[in-house]
Amino acid sequence: MGHVRDLPSSAEEIPEAVKGEKWAQLGVNVEADFEPLYVIPKDKKKIVKELKDALKDATELILATDEDREGESISWHLLQILKPKVPIKRMVFHEITREAIRDALTHCRDIDNRVVQAQETRRILDRLVGYTLSPLLWKKIAWGLSAGRVQSVAVRLLVRRERERRAFRQGSYWDLKATLEKSKISFDAKLVTVGNVKVANGSDFDENTGQITAGRRVLLLNEEQARALLARIQNKPWTVGNIEERPVTRKPSPPFTTSTLQQEANRKLRLGARETMRIAQSLYERGFITYMRTDSVHLSEQAITAARSCVQELYGSEYLSPQPRKYTTKSKGAQEAHEAIRPAGSTFRTPQQTGLDGIDFRLYDLIWKRTVASQMADSRQTHVTVLTQVEDAGFRSSGKRIDFPGFLRAYVEGSDDPNAALEDQEVILPALKVGDKPNCKDVEAVGHETQPPARYTEASLVKMLESEGVGRPSTYASIIGTIVDRGYAKLIANALIPTFTAFAVTTLLETHFPDLVDTGFTSRMEQTLDEIATGEAKWLPYLQKFYTGETGLATQVKEQESQIDAKVARTVVLENITAKVCIGKYGAYLESENEEGQVKASIPQDLTPADLDPEKVEFLLKQKTEGPEKLGLHPDTGEPIYVLIGNYGPYVQLGDVSETNKKPKRSSLPKGTDKDSVTVDMAVSLLTLPRLLGTHPDTGAKVQANLGMYGPYVVHDQGKVGKDYRSIKVPDDVLTITLDRALELLSQPKAVRGSKSTTPLKELGAHPESGELINVYDGRYGPYVKHGDINASLAKDESLENFTLQKALDLLAAKEAAGGGKSSKSKKSTKTTAAKSETAEKKTTTAKKTTAAKSETAAKKTTAAKSETAAKKTTAKKATTATASKKKTE
Numbered sequence: 046m047g048h049v050r051d052l053p054s055s056a057e058e059i060p061e062a063v064k065g066e067k068w069a070q071l072g073v074n075v076e077a078d079f080e081p082l083y084v085i086p087k088d089k090k091k092i093v094k095e096l097k098d099a100l101k102d103a104t105e106l107i108l109a110t111d112e113d114r115e116g117e118s119i120s121w122h123l124l125q126i127l128k129p130k131v132p133i134k135r136m137v138f139h140e141i142t143r144e145a146i147r148d149a150l151t152h153c154r155d156i157d158n159r160v161v162q163a164q165e166t167r168r169i170l171d172r173l174v175g176y177t178l179s180p181l182l183w184k185k186i187a188w189g190l191s192a193g194r195v196q197s198v199a200v201r202l203l204v205r206r207e208r209e210r211r212a213f214r215q216g217s218y219w220d221l222k223a224t225l226e227k228s229k230i231s232f233d234a235k236l237v238t239v240g241n242v243k244v245a246n247g248s249d250f251d252e253n254t255g256q257i258t259a260g261r262r263v264l265l266l267n268e269e270q271a272r273a274l275l276a277r278i279q280n281k282p283w284t285v286g287n288i289e290e291r292p293v294t295r296k297p298s299p300p301f302t303t304s305t306l307q308q309e310a311n312r313k314l315r316l317g318a319r320e321t322m323r324i325a326q327s328l329y330e331r332g333f334i335t336y337m338r339t340d341s342v343h344l345s346e347q348a349i350t351a352a353r354s355c356v357q358e359l360y361g362s363e364y365l366s367p368q369p370r371k372y373t374t375k376s377k378g379a380q381e382a383h384e385a386i387r388p389a390g391s392t393f394r395t396p397q398q399t400g401l402d403g404i405d406f407r408l409y410d411l412i413w414k415r416t417v418a419s420q421m422a423d424s425r426q427t428h429v430t431v432l433t434q435v436e437d438a439g440f441r442s443s444g445k446r447i448d449f450p451g452f453l454r455a456y457v458e459g460s461d462d463p464n465a466a467l468e469d470q471e472v473i474l475p476a477l478k479v480g481d482k483p484n485c486k487d488v489e490a491v492g493h494e495t496q497p498p499a500r501y502t503e504a505s506l507v508k509m510l511e512s513e514g515v516g517r518p519s520t521y522a523s524i525i526g527t528i529v530d531r532g533y534a535k536l537i538a539n540a541l542i543p544t545f546t547a548f549a550v551t552t553l554l555e556t557h558f559p560d561l562v563d564t565g566f567t568s569r570m571e572q573t574l575d576e577i578a579t580g581e582a583k584w585l586p587y588l589q590k591f592y593t594g595e596t597g598l599a600t601q602v603k604e605q606e607s608q609i610d611a612k613v614a615r616t617v618v619l620e621n622i623t624a625k626v627c628i629g630k631y632g633a634y635l636e637s638e639n640e641e642g643q644v645k646a647s648i649p650q651d652l653t654p655a656d657l658d659p660e661k662v663e664f665l666l667k668q669k670t671e672g673p674e675k676l677g678l679h680p681d682t683g684e685p686i687y688v689l690i691g692n693y694g695p696y697v698q699l700g701d702v703s704e705t706n707k708k709p710k711r712s713s714l715p716k717g718t719d720k721d722s723v724t725v726d727m728a729v730s731l732l733t734l735p736r737l738l739g740t741h742p743d744t745g746a747k748v749q750a751n752l753g754m755y756g757p758y759v760v761h762d763q764g765k766v767g768k769d770y771r772s773i774k775v776p777d778d779v780l781t782i783t784l785d786r787a788l789e790l791l792s793q794p795k796a797v798r799g800s801k802s803t804t805p806l807k808e809l810g811a812h813p814e815s816g817e818l819i820n821v822y823d824g825r826y827g828p829y830v831k832h833g834d835i836n837a838s839l840a841k842d843e844s845l846e847n848f849t850l851q852k853a854l855d856l857l858a859a860k861e862a863a864g865g866g867k868s869s870k871s872k873k874s875t876k877t878t879a880a881k882s883e884t885a886e887k888k889t890t891t892a893k894k895t896t897a898a899k900s901e902t903a904a905k906k907t908t909a910a911k912s913e914t915a916a917k918k919t920t921a922k923k924a925t926t927a928t929a930s931k932k933k934t935e
Contacts, residue, residue, distance in 0.1 A: 048115075049093055050083040050122040052172055058084050071176050073169050075599075079588045081169055085126070093126055105132050107153070112137035112383075113338050113519065114578070118164040121156050139336040140389040141329065163578035166588065170194060170574075173592050174561070177602055178554075184606075185614040186549050187628055191531055194567065195516035196524050197554055200533045201562040202509060203501055203543040204551040210655040211620060213497035214255030218245050219271035223440055223488040225283060225433065230475035231486065234431075238439035239264055239274065250495045271490040278435045278488070285481040286439070287432040295424040297452035299342035299372040300385035300416045304511045304518035306337070309415070311504035314407055315539065318503050318522035324408050325386070333399060333409055335387050338519040342372040342385045344419070351393045352420040359395075359417075360454055366422050387416040402806045402845060403823040418456035425449040429474055433483065444474035497655075500540040514568035535653075542653045545626055545633035548617045557605040561598075619654065624662050626654075637666055644670055651694050665690060673698065677725040679732075686728045688720050693754070695720040697728040713752050715779070730780045735760075739784035741791075748787050750779050759787040767834065794820065794831075809850040819853050821845065832857045 052072035053059050059069045063082065066074070074080040085093055100106065106129045110116035120135055134153035138145050171194055178192035221236040236244055245263040250256065257265055266274070301309070303322075310321040325337035344352070349369045356365050372385070388394060388409070396410040429444035447453070477483070501509070507521045516524065525541070528534045533547040543551075551562065560566040570591075576582035592598050617626040617633070624637040626648070633648040646669040652661065668674070673687035676697070684700040695718075699710040712731040714723065735751035738759070746763040750773065757779035761769040771790040773779050794805060805820035812819055812832055821828050821839070828839045830853040837856040839848065 046089070046092055048119055048122065049089045049126060050085055052081060052168065053084050054086070058086065060084065071172065073172055075593065078585055079169055079592075081165065083122070083125075096123070096127060100127055100129060100131070103129075103131055105134065107134045107136050107150075108156070109136040109138070109149075111338070112139060112336065114160055114164045114167075117157055117160040121158075121161040124156065139339075139384055140334070141332045142390050144391060145389070159580050160578050162584055163574055166577055166584040167574055169588060170570075170591065173588075173598060177598055178558070178561070181602060181606060181609075182550060182553070185553065185609050185611045187546065187615070187630070190546070190550060191527075192550070192554070192561075193524070193527070194561075194570070195510075195520065196527055197550070197562050198515050198564060198567050199506065199510060199524055200528055200543065200547050201551045201555070202506065202564075203528075203534055203541055204547050206498060206501055207543050207548075207653070207655045209252070210497040210500070213252050215497075216247075216250040216255040216257075216495040217267075217492065218247070218250075218495075219266045219268050219490055219492050220244055220246070221271060221275055221278075221438070221440075221488055222491050223283075224486045225442070225483040226486050227475040227477060227481060227483040230473070232442050232444070232474050234433055234440035234442045236274075236438060237432075237441045239266075240437045241439075247493065247495045252495070252498070255495070268490065268492060271492075274438060275488060275490050278438055281435050283433050283435045283440075283483055283485055285431060285477050285479055285483065286434045287430075288477060288479060289430045291428045291430075293426045293428055295426065295451075295453075297370070297418045297421055297423075297456065298415065300344055300387055300419050301412060302340055302342060302374075302385060302518060303338050304340075304507050304521060306386055306412070307507050307518070307521060308504040309411060310408060311502060311507075311539070313411060314404070316404070316408075317525070317536070318507060319526045321408070322522045324404055328405060328409055328412075329389075332389055333394075333401070334412055335384055335389055337386050339384065339386060340518055341374045341383055343374060343383065344372065344387065344416075345384055347391050348384070348387050348416070349420060351388070351391060352417050355393050355395070355417045356421055356455075360421070364421050364451065364454060366420055370420055372419070385416075386412055388413050393417070400845065403828075405823075414456040418452040421452035421455060422449070424451035424453045431474060431477055435485070442474060444472045446473065447471050500542060502539050502541065503536075506541060513564040514571055515564055516567075516571065542655075545617050545648065545654055546628055548654055549615060549628045552617070553609065553614050557609060558598075558601060617654070619657065621659060622657065622662055623659075624666065626657070635662060635665055637662075639670065641670075647691075649690055649694050676723065676728055679729060680725075686725060686732070688723055688728070690720065695723075697723065697731055699732050715752065716756055734779065736780075738782070738787050741788070748784060748791070750782050750787065752779055759790055761791050794822070807845055807848065809848075809853050812854070819850060819857075821848060821853070830856060835860050 053070075056064075056070060059072075059082070063069045068074045068076070069082065072082045074082065106127070108120035108123060110119040110123075116137075124133065135156050136149050136153045138149040174194045175192060178197075179190065182190040182192060223234045223236075225232055225234050238244060242262070242264045245257060245261075245265040249258060249261050249263050249265075251258045257263060298305075306325065307318045307321050310316040311318070314321075316324070322337065325334065328334045329337050349371070353365060353369065393413060393416070396406055396413055399406070399409060401409055425448045427446045427448055429446065431442040431444070433440045433442065475483075499505075503525055506525065507518070510516055510521060511518060528541070529536055532544055533550070534541045534543050536542075554562045573582055573587055577584045577587065590597065594600070615628045617628070619626060624635045627634055627636050631647075632650065635644075635646045635648060637644050637646075644666055646665040648657070648665065664674075668689060673689045676686045676688050678684065679686055679699060682699070687698045689696055689698055694713060696711050696713045700706055702709060710732055712728075712734050714720065714731070731752075735749040738748045738750055740746065741748050741761050744761070744763055744766075746761060746766075748759060748761055750757070750759050752758075755772070757773040757777075758770050759773060759782065760771075763769075769791060771787075771793065773782060773790070777786060777790075806823050806828055807821040809819045809821065809830070811817065815832070817832060819830055819832055821830055828843075828845060829836050830839070831837075835857055837853075837860040839845075839856070843852075
């Protein structure tokens with residue numbers, strides 16, 4: 046249920062008694078010692094009434110909310126609302142097992158008011174930052190933007206990395222690579238010196254110049270020099286000059302915390318932070334793992350014993366660490382739960398014993414392996430370096446021998462298969478000694494180019510935020526979600542790419558409010574909030590200094606607002622770009638001056654700041670002033686074919702726009718196709734889309750192939766009955782796919798957008814009326830069953846192994862009776878008003894406590910997993926009142 050009381054999220058929630066107060070919309074009476082205004086949201090009034098009614102006949106009240114800071118706060122709020130006259134207990138537990146719950150009932154405590162105060166201070170602080178800065182961004186840059194205490198720092202990290210990529214200058218260098226052989230064992234050798242001078246490699250270059258860093262004494266080889274050296278050493282004898290063996294011991298990583306689980310799930314399973322937390326929440330609620338919001342790496346004695354038993358049984362005593370490993374949390378801010386994320390219970394079920402399937406199984410498997418590996422023996426390895434000389438050129442070969450795998454038998458970071466990873470990690474060199482003369486089987490000159498700094502992934506951003514002490518790991522998932530949802534970044538191929546809007550907002554904050562986007566300042570703020578939780582700091586003096594002091598936020602905003610020029614704030618300055626990049630109502634655009642006056646051209650949405658170069662700017666402006674680039678003439682009609690770049694990327698167009706031809710035939714280029722590689726033949730083929738492949742043998746309806754926003758697809762179009770779509774994946778091609786292949790794709794289970802696989806988790810049987818197979822699938826929000834257009838989610842506590850066809854039919858019937866088909870959803874969506882949208886946001890947000898309860902800002906309420914995104918977007922645009930504006934602030 047999440048929070049049952051919160052600061053008002055809209056004007057309609059403000060009580061009549063205080064509606065006229067100037068601080069009412071802020072929800073915090075700053076002049077009355079920052080007194081918060083708490084209200085019970087409409088969607089929580091029903092549950093509050095149920096609790097009050099239940100309390101009438103109760104002899105005791107046990108508050109068993111989560112054991113973290115938010116959970117402690119919810120218990121306190123319940124106490125204020127319910128006003129119980131019976132004995133009260135605060136019960137905490139970190140796993141939902143029979144043993145843990147019974148034990149927790151015998152060890153109840155009082156509510157920790159210091160933790161409650163710390164949570165309240167954070168909530169007030171986030172409200173002050175969001176509601177004070179966001180309106181400034183609306184006035185100066187664009188309506189609907191938001192700022193947040195941690196969110197804005199995270200966005201700045203993305204922008205800084207993108208600036209580094211823009212400033213990057215590529216360098217090139219050459220070296221030699223040889224394949225040597227000794228005792229019929231081949232091994233590689235790489236050129237490292239010539240005449241005892243180190244040969245330059247990528248680490249020797251200055252990223253800002255593309256040249257060798259000043260002061261480096263290295264030899265930079267170009268292609269000509271590398272090939273000359275290659276010719277000089279051909280057929281010359283090779284001699285082993287030195288061999289170095291270095292023993293290395295590796296210790297296992299500690300068990301998972303929230304942030305390390307998010308990082309590893311992103312690397313290994315390609316899960317986003319929000320998705321990881323959703324699955325982990327489900328595993329916790331079903332009793333498979335311990336509480337998943339924790340900063341601690343500590344394991345209880347019970348957990349250590351369970352892990353060591355697993356090692357003993359599965360790998361043998363030689364794989365056990367000599368003594369139990371006890372991990373301690375270094376971070377002072379480790380304040381959530383008091384144990385790492387691990388399998389629940391006093392004995393650990395192996396992944397195969399859980400009955401889990403799909404992504405649930407894979408995440409549990411990850412947690413189980415990491416926990417068990419933490420109690421295993423060290424891995425012992427030997428690193429071998431061999432230096433070989435030919436003429437005056439020195440080559441190096443590196444080998445690695447795993448003498449004892451230890452914990453690597455169970456867990457290898459970044460790898461999904463420990464056994465395969467062990468093989469990959471070993472690099473075996475033949476038995477060599479100084480003076481040996483290996484044979485040279487091959488040697489080649491190899492060219493290299495330096496690469497720009499890698500963009501942040503969700504995993505690397507989480508790691509950076511944690512290492513800098515910014516925010517708390519339990520909030521990272523919702524923060525990243527908000528950054529993407531609010532249009533500050535795009536998640537493409539697992540990389541977080543900041544938008545032009547992110548550049549504009551970050552520049553404004555850096556210029557006028559530098560402390561608020563400084564990682565050091567934000568980290569110190571986080572430490573102070575932790576000190577409030579432990580009683581080392583007082584909350585009121587801190588809030589007063591932060592907000593109303595001489596350098597407080599409110600004071601700064603008043604002073605800076607008049608100094609911020611909106612036109613300047615909306616302009617993004619990029620090096621080497623003569624045209625201005627501006628933020629407009631409908632996105633970023635270019636602005637330039639020529640002889641005829643001012644020229645404006647939209648920037649395609651998929652073009653990122655790092656990739657906007659002078660050539661692309663010239664093309665976009667030229668397309669605007671001179672018209673599109675002519676590719677050739679259509680062989681049948683004689684009409685010109687153009688290649689253009691629009692808001693959604695490059696496309697081809699047949700003919701000119703005119704009074705008689707206002708909408709010429711157009712077709713997008715397939716994803717990954719460069720506009721310069723388009724030929725007339727390719728364009729003609731694309732302009733035939735949609736291709737009619739034939740008719741469906743069962744319905745007689747047409748089957749087509751086409752390109753859409755999400756890529757190529759086939760569609761079975763039955764008119765009023767509906768359309769059935771399937772994506773076309775490589776090696777199939779939208780331009781060549783046949784009817785038979787399309788029918789094969791259409792016969793496969795439909796993938797739900799956001800789901801991991803079309804493979805059913807469980808096959809239940811045929812529907813008694815339609816005969817259509819009823820299966821359980823793994824969707825974005827958990828397991829669900831499907832029949833026709835109706836999807837019905839399984840209950841959170843529903844066991845997959847005990848889920849039957851009859852249960853599925855009952856679920857589907859209930860969903861259909863409630864109007865769960867696609868048509869009813871779309872009708873409801875179009876009727877939704879701005880007010881209804883706000884209510885829906887609140888309902889979905891608070892129902893999903895796992896993501897929303899920890900939000901740094903109230904805007905994260907729009908990240909609720911089941912929110913009807915389209916309805917919210919259309920209604921949000923209509924919300925022009927101060928009420929709607931305030932709602933979007935946080």
